[in-house]
Structure formats: structure tokens, C-alpha cells
Amino acid sequence: MHIGKFGRVMATAAMLMAATAIAVPATAFADKTITGGFDVGPGGFQGNFNPLSATAGFTWLNTYYEPLVIRTADLSKLEGDLASSWTVSDDHLTYTFKLADAKWHDGQDFTSADVKFTIEFAKNAKTGSLFAARLGDIASVDTPDPKTAVVTLSKPNAGLLDIFSQLMMLPEHVLSKMDPASLANSTYWSTNPIGTGPFKFSKYVSDQYVELDAFDGYRGGKPKVDHLIDRYFANAAAAVAALKSGEIQFTYAEPDDAKTFDGDANFKVIPGDSWVVNFIGFNWKTELWKDLKVRQAVMYAIDRKQIVDSLYGGAAKLAQCGYVAPQIVPDGLNDYAYNPDKAKELLQEAGWDKINGDKPITFLTYYNTPQIANVLAAMQAMLAQVGINVQPRAVDVPTYNGIVHGDQYDQYQLTFAGAANGPNPGSLNINLNGAQQPPVGNNIMHIDMPDLTKAIETAMGETDASKSDADWQAVCKTMNDNLPWGSLWVASRFGVASTKLRDFVWIPAPAGGPFEMHPEKWDIAQ
Amino acid sequence: MTRYILRRAAIGVLMLLALTVLIFVLLRLTPGDPIDAYINPSVPVSPADLADLRVRMGLDQPLPVQYFGWLRAALTGDFGYSVQHAGEPVLGLVLSRIGPTILLMGAGILIACIVGIAAGIWGAVRRNDPSDISLSVAAFIGLSSPVFLTALLGLYAFSVMLHWVPSGGMTTPGAPFSVGDLLAHLILPACLLSIAHAALIMRYMRASLLEVLSQDYVRTARAKGLKEFWVIVKHAVRNALLPVITLIGSTLGIAIGGAIFIESVFNWPGMGLLLIDSVNRRDYPVIMCATLLTGVCVIVVNLLTDIAYAAVDPRIKLS
Numbered sequence: 001m002h003i004g005k006f007g008r009v010m011a012t013a014a015m016l017m018a019a020t021a022i023a024v025p026a027t028a029f030a031d032k033t034i035t036g037g038f039d040v041g042p043g044g045f046q047g048n049f050n051p052l053s054a055t056a057g058f059t060w061l062n063t064y065y066e067p068l069v070i071r072t073a074d075l076s077k078l079e080g081d082l083a084s085s086w087t088v089s090d091d092h093l094t095y096t097f098k099l100a101d102a103k104w105h106d107g108q109d110f111t112s113a114d115v116k117f118t119i120e121f122a123k124n125a126k127t128g129s130l131f132a133a134r135l136g137d138i139a140s141v142d143t144p145d146p147k148t149a150v151v152t153l154s155k156p157n158a159g160l161l162d163i164f165s166q167l168m169m170l171p172e173h174v175l176s177k178m179d180p181a182s183l184a185n186s187t188y189w190s191t192n193p194i195g196t197g198p199f200k201f202s203k204y205v206s207d208q209y210v211e212l213d214a215f216d217g218y219r220g221g222k223p224k225v226d227h228l229i230d231r232y233f234a235n236a237a238a239a240v241a242a243l244k245s246g247e248i249q250f251t252y253a254e255p256d257d258a259k260t261f262d263g264d265a266n267f268k269v270i271p272g273d274s275w276v277v278n279f280i281g282f283n284w285k286t287e288l289w290k291d292l293k294v295r296q297a298v299m300y301a302i303d304r305k306q307i308v309d310s311l312y313g314g315a316a317k318l319a320q321c322g323y324v325a326p327q328i329v330p331d332g333l334n335d336y337a338y339n340p341d342k343a344k345e346l347l348q349e350a351g352w353d354k355i356n357g358d359k360p361i362t363f364l365t366y367y368n369t370p371q372i373a374n375v376l377a378a379m380q381a382m383l384a385q386v387g388i389n390v391q392p393r394a395v396d397v398p399t400y401n402g403i404v405h406g407d408q409y410d411q412y413q414l415t416f417a418g419a420a421n422g423p424n425p426g427s428l429n430i431n432l433n434g435a436q437q438p439p440v441g442n443n444i445m446h447i448d449m450p451d452l453t454k455a456i457e458t459a460m461g462e463t464d465a466s467k468s469d470a471d472w473q474a475v476c477k478t479m480n481d482n483l484p485w486g487s488l489w490v491a492s493r494f495g496v497a498s499t500k501l502r503d504f505v506w507i508p509a510p511a512g513g514p515f516e517m518h519p520e521k522w523d524i525a526q
Numbered sequence: 527m528t529r530y531i532l533r534r535a536a537i538g539v540l541m542l543l544a545l546t547v548l549i550f551v552l553l554r555l556t557p558g559d560p561i562d563a564y565i566n567p568s569v570p571v572s573p574a575d576l577a578d579l580r581v582r583m584g585l586d587q588p589l590p591v592q593y594f595g596w597l598r599a600a601l602t603g604d605f606g607y608s609v610q611h612a613g614e615p616v617l618g619l620v621l622s623r624i625g626p627t628i629l630l631m632g633a634g635i636l637i638a639c640i641v642g643i644a645a646g647i648w649g650a651v652r653r654n655d656p657s658d659i660s661l662s663v664a665a666f667i668g669l670s671s672p673v674f675l676t677a678l679l680g681l682y683a684f685s686v687m688l689h690w691v692p693s694g695g696m697t698t699p700g701a702p703f704s705v706g707d708l709l710a711h712l713i714l715p716a717c718l719l720s721i722a723h724a725a726l727i728m729r730y731m732r733a734s735l736l737e738v739l740s741q742d743y744v745r746t747a748r749a750k751g752l753k754e755f756w757v758i759v760k761h762a763v764r765n766a767l768l769p770v771i772t773l774i775g776s777t778l779g780i781a782i783g784g785a786i787f788i789e790s791v792f793n794w795p796g797m798g799l800l801l802i803d804s805v806n807r808r809d810y811p812v813i814m815c816a817t818l819l820t821g822v823c824v825i826v827v828n829l830l831t832d833i834a835y836a837a838v839d840p841r842i843k844l845s
Contacts, residue, residue, distance in 0.1 A: 055566045125578040133572035187613035209699035242693045244686045398558025418568035
């Protein structure tokens with residue numbers, strides 16, 4: 001039958017196509033290369049190369065840039081990075097940094113001139129820097145010798161070193177020749193940036209990946225792998241697929257995806273605190289939540305333990321205030337254990353029927369994962385049981401930000417959101433301080449509690465570390481009593497790494513860190 | 527003819543202007559701007575710094591000022607810089623994405639044509655045979671399967687489970703370019719993109735060929751003793767292909783829609799992925815440029831089609 005001949009021709013063509021696909025290996029390097037989704041997840045920032053305008057993505061940036069000081073891998077304290085040591089004057093106005101013997105990727109020495117240039121450059125808003133306001137307390141930077149930088153403040157700032165831990169040093173000898181205003185839109189950052197980290201920039205393939213090469217002159221020794229590649233993905237699920245297919249060796253993973261690696265000897269799941277407290281935000285510009293009894297009723301109506309156990313698989317810690325670090329959480333807090341009867345009683349006392357009754361309340365969030373959709377549905381059902389009718393609305397981040405920075409308060413009467421709560425709890429100031437309401441600050445729920453504001457400012461102004469914990473405990477107690485928002489939990493986040501990786505360090509730090517991960521020690525079994 | 531083309535071109539320019547106004551206004555009506563997309567809601571960022579950034583990008587200007595500023599620059603070929611791809615001129619960025627999209631769509635349509643036509647011929651020749659029924663069932667499943675489902679299932683089966691092909695991207699990161707590597711990345715998304723089209727083409731081809739096979743000239747060819755293979759290939763298939771070719775042309779629009787989704791799932795660096803990312807990050811300059819170029823393509827293709835009709839069909843007069 002000649003049709004059979006025709007069919008065979010077609011079948012042969014199809015097999016040839018398939019063979020072409022199968023014949024090509026996913027990776028084929030003679031050198032050692034680690035490929036990962038280092039910018040996947042909430043700590044990542046794909047496509048951002050300018051460290052001064054980064055709101056996240058510091059894990060990857062820290063493989064080729066370095067700050068003066070850096071958090072340890074458990075985020076418990078700061079240590080020197082490009083600063084080998086530092087001292088602080090008694091009046092907390094002068095910081096003296098002794099610099100390490102480091103070299104830039106082009107072979108030039110790293111000196112105090114680079115420190116002075118970087119700080120002054122980052123203070124200049126024209127450069128597109130997001131550090132300008134935060135470095136406003138710096139009066140001057142002096143360079144008595146090439147290995148000493150002296151930073152003088154106009155007033156004490158307990159958070160200065162934390163800010164410095166994200167301020168990546170930049171090369172004065174390269175960038176001083178460029179116009180600061182044009183640097184924000186310069187291809188410099190994504191073509192030939194110079195850093196001092198263990199890897200140096202090689203190339204960026206638009207929206208596909210960034211490749212770094214080992215820097216032979218790194219002061220900590222030549223990195224064990226020759227190349228480091230940060231592959232871009234549309235979402236975490238796509239990165240997990242690439243990990244499972246063996247194309248990459250590491251990625252952040254959503255909790256549901258992380259579970260699929262349980263018991264798989266080829267992968268190691270790396271859990272860690274998110275350092276983000278999830279909360280129910282009460283919009284103080286509406287009349288709904290002015291009565292403390294109503295806010296308490298919301299807390300009693302939600303079975304947080306049940307949600308954490310069933311929807312987070314136990315991978316979250318209940319929060320009774322803005323943070324869960326034990327040294328800054330006092331004893332004797334109200335745990336708002338699930339009690340719908342008490343919630344109904346409180347609502348009745350507050351006159352909820354007159355305040356709102358069963359009218360729908362918009363429950364806005366920027367979280368778009370299936371897990372959070374289930375969490376919101378559970379909370380909706382629990383609140384409905386006590387007579388609070390909330391309507392969850394999940395939107396993308398720009399829409400969320402556009403709404404909550406506007407004045408259409410009925411569009412966000414209630415929010416489900418997250419706020420970075422560490423390692424320095426002072427990061428909550430911008431969300432809770434009454435003086436930080438828009439347009440000045442990011443207190444988007446318009447919380448205005450003088451007692452809380454005073455407690456936070458006291459804690460932030462405390463330069464004596466031995467007293468700081470007690471101050472933050474006072475903040476926690478105030479939050480727990482007055483419920484500026486309804487603190488819910490601090491969830492865990494997960495990374496998944498191939499067991500081929502050796503000495504690989506990663507934690508789900510807020511904004512990606514940076515933290516001491518020593519990429520020069522990372523290795524991969526061939 | 528010249529006057530007609532000039533008039534259509536003038537109308538086209540007006541339509542493009544209207545398109546830019548429409549997209550510009552719609553983008554501004556959408557909540558959130560590029561700076562809002564920049565903010566990680568759980569990470570504290572100073573609003574003063576963000577306000578400075580907004581001023582630097584001109585987002586504090588009144589809308590008419592922003593629009594005419596953009597238009598003035600666009601008329602000189604300057605579409606500005608991408609927000610999400612700092613430092614990359616928008617025009618170069620958009621143009622660089624057209625090639626990968628054409629490659630993906632072209633490969634998808636090519637596979638769909640080969641598979642669809644072959645399966646259609648087989649089904650018509652083996653009418654009501656179990657293999658014909660199986661192909662028809664497969665075609666119905668292919669037609670009924672949304673591309674987002676087939677894309678994810680294909681990714682899971684062939685990449686995650688079987689490790690036959692890469693899970694995404696256009697080339698292997700860090701590896702030197704090779705055609706084989708490109709094909710390895712292309713084959714799965716192209717095949718998945720082709721499924722619905724192949725099913726449609728198969729149904730049309732089968733129906734068309736069945737009709738042709740019952741024609742007198744086919745019976746005559748057989749009566750002359752021509753071998754069945756040549757009767758089908760030389761006489762029947764060539765005539766049956768005419769409506770199928772029309773169909774292939776008309777499904778190009780559907781292919782573009784499918785390619786956008788496939789590009790997103792497979793991280794294929796084409797126009798679709800760029801547009802989705804740009805909308806997610808409110809990258810106004812890229813959205814404006816990409817939409818404008820798409821509009822230019824549609825208007826030019828429509829004009830060329832009208833001219834081609836007039837050239838082919840003498841009954842049509844362009845005036």
C-alpha cells in the first residue's frame with residue numbers, strides 16, 4: 001500500500017525531530033558551573049542590576065558586590081565584610097571603618113576613596129538611589145588614609161550599620177567619570193559592572209540569565225567553581241520544574257512545591273524564617289475598626305492555629321505582635337486563642353450592627369498564590385461565622401500599591417499583607433509610626449497610636465544594646481494590647497538545593513539579605 | 527491605486543495615533559505605575575526616595591504633557607528606556623523579541639501543517655478504520671484542550687518526568703550557541719503550540735479530501751490505472767489543500783495568542799513574554815512601543831491584503 005509508504009515518510013520525519021531534541025544535553029560544560037534561580041521568590045529581583053535601586057535581590061548581587069558590613073548566616077549579628085573592623089564613638093556620631101585588603105575586579109585596590117564615593121553617590125537622589133533618604137543623617141565621610149574611612153553623623157542613628165549592610169561598595173575610579181544622573185539608566189550595570197566579590201560579571205542575556213566568572217584575585221581565595229549562573233523564570237513553579245529536570249541546582253520554592261521534595265535523596269530542602277510578619281491590616285481611615293473591641297473580635301474569630309496547622313503544614317509561627325524573636329517578645333501576652341463566642345460578644349458590645357452589619361468589606365491582598373487564596377477563604381468563612389462579611393480581592397503588586405497609596409479607603413478597608421520584621425525590628429517603624437503616614441512614609445493603614453509611636457521611637461533611639469531588647473518588648477506589648485493591626489504569623493520560606501552542591505549556604509532572608517554565604521566556597525560534584 | 531494607498535496610509539497614521547492615545551489612557555487608568563511595581567510591599571522603602579524616582583521618570587507631570595512628550599520623542603524614533611530593563615532602549619528591546627516569536631510561531635505552524643495534513647490524509651484514506659477513529663478522537667481532544675493545560679502537562683511529562691528536553695529558555699545558559707541546542711529548546715513549546723492547530727487542520731484536511739476523493743476526475747485517474755499513492759498525492763491532495771491553506775492563514779491570529787502563553791510558560795524570550803512582564807511591571811514605554819509596532823503590522827498587512835485582492839481578482843477595483 002503506497003499510503004503506508006507516505007506514513008513511513010512522515011513517521012521518519014517525526015522521529016528525526018524528536019532525536020534532535022533528545023540528542024542535546026541540557027548542560028554541557030567542561031568547567032564547574034552552578035546554575036540556580038537565585039532571583040526567584042520574594043527575596044529576588046530579576047532584571048535589577050543597580051545595587052543602589054534594589055529593593056530585593058541581594059543574594060545574587062552579593063556574589064559580585066560587597067558591603068562594608070554583613071549579617072551572619074543566621075542573621076543574628078553584623079560582622080565585617082569590606083570593613084575588617086569598625087569602632088563607634090561614645091556619642092554614636094562617629095563610625096571608623098578599617099578596610100580589608102580587597103581588590104576590584106579590574107585589579108585596582110579597594111580604598112577609603114571608594115567608601116566616600118559610594119556613600120556620597122548613594123546620598124544623591126539623582127542617581128536613582130533608594131538609599132538617599134536613609135543616609136540623610138550622614139554629615140561627612142573622611143578618608144585619613146587609604147585603609148580608613150570615618151563616617152560622621154549629624155545625629156545618632158541606631159540603624160546605620162544595617163543600612164550599610166545593604167549598601168554595596170562601588171568603584172570610584174570607574175564611576176566618578178560618569179554623569180551621576182545618567183547612571184540610573186546606564187547599561188553599565190548590566191554589561192561590565194565592577195565589584196569586589198568572589199565572582200565577576202560576565203554577561204547578561206536579556207530575560208534569560210546572568211553569568212558570572214570566578215574572580216582569581218578574590219581576597220578569600222579563588223572560588224571553587226568557575227561560573228555562577230542566575231537563570232530567570234516567570235514564576236517559582238517554572239524554576240522548580242527546571243530543578244527537577246536537572247537544569248539548575250538551586251531555587252526558592254513555594255511551600256507546596258517544597259513538600260514534593262520530601263524524601264528525595266537528590267535534593268535538600270532548606271527551610272528558614274521569612275522575617276516577614278503576616279497581618280490583617282485595619283484601615284484606620286474608615287470608621288469600621290476604631291473600636292478596640294471590633295479589632296479584638298476579628299482576632300478571636302480567626303483560628304490561626306488551625307490555619308497554620310492545616311494550610312501552612314505547621315511551617316509558620318504564631319505572632320502575638322510584629323515579631324516572634326524570643327528575646328524581644330515579653331511573657332504574658334494575649335494569645336487571642338480561637339473563641340468565636342467571645343468574638344460575637346465583643347461585636348455586640350461594640351454595636352457592630354450599627355457600625356457595618358453584614359455589608360461586604362473589601363479584604364485586599366497582593367499575595368496571589370493558591371496557598372494564600374485558601375488562607376483568605378478560610379478567614380472569610382471564620383469571620384462570616386461571627387457576622388463580619390469580608391470579600392477577598394487578590395491583585396498584583398502594582399495594583400495593590402496603587403490602591404493603598406491612594407485615598408479610596410473603601411477599596412482597602414481590610415488587607416492581608418506582610419511586613420519585614422527583622423533582623424532589625426526597626427524595619428517595622430515605617431509601617432506603624434504615626435508620623436510615617438503617606439505621603440511621608442509607608443504607614444499605609446494610617447495607624448496613629450501615640451503610645452506605639454513613642455515606644456517605637458524609644459526603641460529605635462536606644463544605642464545601648466543591653467537595653468534595646470526591653471524597649472522592643474514594650475513595643476510588642478503595646479501592639480498586642482492595642483492591635484494597630486492583627487498580627488497573625490511569621491511563615492517559613494523554603495529553598496531547594498541539589499545534593500550535588502557542597503558548602504552551599506542560603507537562607508530566605510528578607511530582600512535576599514545580604515548575609516555571609518561565602519560563594520567562593522560553593523562547590524558542585526561533577 | 528497610488529491615491530488609494532496614500533489615502534489608506536493617511537487613515538492608518540490616524541488610527542495609530544488613536545491607538546497610542548487609547549493605550550496611554552488605559553495604562554494610566556490601571557491602578558499602579560512603574561514605581562508601584564518597583565516596591566516590594568513587605569520591604570520598607572523610603573517614600574521620599576520613591577517620590578524622587580517618580581519625578582526623575584516624569585510620572586509627576588500632567589497626563590497631556592507626558593503623552594505629547596512621549597509622542598514627540600517617538601516621532602524621532604526615540605521610544606525611551608525600559609523601566610524593567612534599565613538602560614535598554616525600548617525600540618531595540620522590542621525589535622530583538624520579534625525574531626524569537628516568529629521562530630516559535632513558525633515552528634509551531636510548520637509542525638501543525640505537517641502533522642495535521644498527514645493525519646487528515648490518513649483519516650480520509652482510511653475512513654472509519656480504527657486508526658481514523660483514533661485520530662478523530664485525538665483531534666477533538668486537541669481542539670478542546672486549552673493551551674495553558676497542554677503547556678503545563680507537556681512541560682511536566684517531557685521535561686520534569688522524562689528529562690527529554692529543557693524546561694524553558696531559548697538556549698542553555700552559559701553554553702556556546704548551537705543550532706542543536708536551539709532546536710532542543712524549541713521542539714517542546716513548538717509542538718505544544720501546534721496541537722490545536724494540527725487538530726483543526728486535520729479535521730479540515732480529512733473533510734476536504736473525502737469530498738475530493740468522490741470527484742469524477744479521481745475516479746478517472748484510478749480507471750486509467752494510476753497507482754493509488756499517485757492518485758492521492760498528485761490529484762486529490764493538491765486540490766483538497768486549497769481550503770486548508772485558507773484556514774492556515776486565518777489561524778495566524780490564534781497562533782499569536784497561543785504563542786504569548788507558551789512563551790510565558792517556557793520563558794521563551796519573545797514578544798509575548800516581554801509584553802506580559804511589561805504589563806506586570808507597568809513598563810509604560812515598552813507597552814506603548816510594542817503596541818504601536820503591533821498596530822503598524824496589522825495596518826500594513828491589511829493594506830497589503832487589500833492590494834493583493836485587487837491584483838488577484840480583476841473584479842475588485844481600488845479607488
